[in-house]
Amino acid sequence: SQTIHQWPATLVQPVGSPLSLECTVEGTSNPNLYWYRQAAGRGLQLLFYSVGIGQISSEVPQNLSASRPQDRQFILSSKKLLLSDSGFYLCAQTSGTGAGATNEKLFFGSGTQLSVL
Amino acid sequence: GDSVTQMEGPVTLSEEAFLTINCTYTATGYPSLFWYVQYPGEGLQLLLKATKADDKGSNKGFEATYRKETTSFHLEKGSVQVSDSAVYFCALTSDQGAQKLVFGQGTRLTINP
Numbered sequence: 114s115q116t117i118h119q120w121p122a123t124l125v126q127p128v129g130s131p132l133s134l135e136c137t138v139e140g141t142s143n144p145n146l147y148w149y150r151q152a153a154g155r156g157l158q159l160l161f162y163s164v165g166i167g168q169i170s171s172e173v174p175q176n177l178s179a180s181r182p183q184d185r186q187f188i189l190s191s192k193k194l195l196l197s198d199s200g201f202y203l204c205a206q207t208s209g210t211g212a213g214a215t216n217e218k219l220f221f222g223s224g225t226q227l228s229v230l
Numbered sequence: 231g232d233s234v235t236q237m238e239g240p241v242t243l244s245e246e247a248f249l250t251i252n253c254t255y256t257a258t259g260y261p262s263l264f265w266y267v268q269y270p271g272e273g274l275q276l277l278l279k280a281t282k283a284d285d286k287g288s289n290k291g292f293e294a295t296y297r298k299e300t301t302s303f304h305l306e307k308g309s310v311q312v313s314d315s316a317v318y319f320c321a322l323t324s325d326q327g328a329q330k331l332v333f334g335q336g337t338r339l340t341i342n343p
Contacts, residue, residue, distance in 0.1 A: 149333075151333075151335075151336070157319065157321075157332075157333035158333075203274065205274075220275070221266075221268075221274035221275070
């Protein structure tokens, strides 16, 4: 079964500070991995997805970056946080592998609530 | 671009009440439609889905019908339980695959005994 570890659960950071959110997954080799964000009153927005080590696709221009140093590790980072980076961040994976993954098998972590002050 | 609009929450009902959570969408092409649920302290999980017009998705007593003419995918359950308390997300995906999932803002549902 798929298990997604995401930490921390909550984080309060000052404007201009760096950020590193880590997500590790178990159960599937070569999963597709995703970072989503939910801002207050808005729907979930896809930020990044990765189909393999070192392969990152960005969906929206922003202050954040992502990296995938290992098959089951996906990291969301920022060098300098903005107030608008506040939100709820979810890591997700698909149970299929590579381009053949189907969206109904999307599994989500429990999320990180980030408050930038 | 594609978008999903859900009814504003929170929604509070008594046990055994009838539930409807409205969801409408805007999309090009022929999207697949989903309802996800997030129980307290857990991650999101798929509740049900429909991939073409007039399809009805169902699971755990919940149902939703893909209505292309009204661009809607309303979630319904005839008799809710306390254990149904959660946040519900309507979502769609375009033909481009899983990475193009678009979510609504979520509706928090609380069921009182």
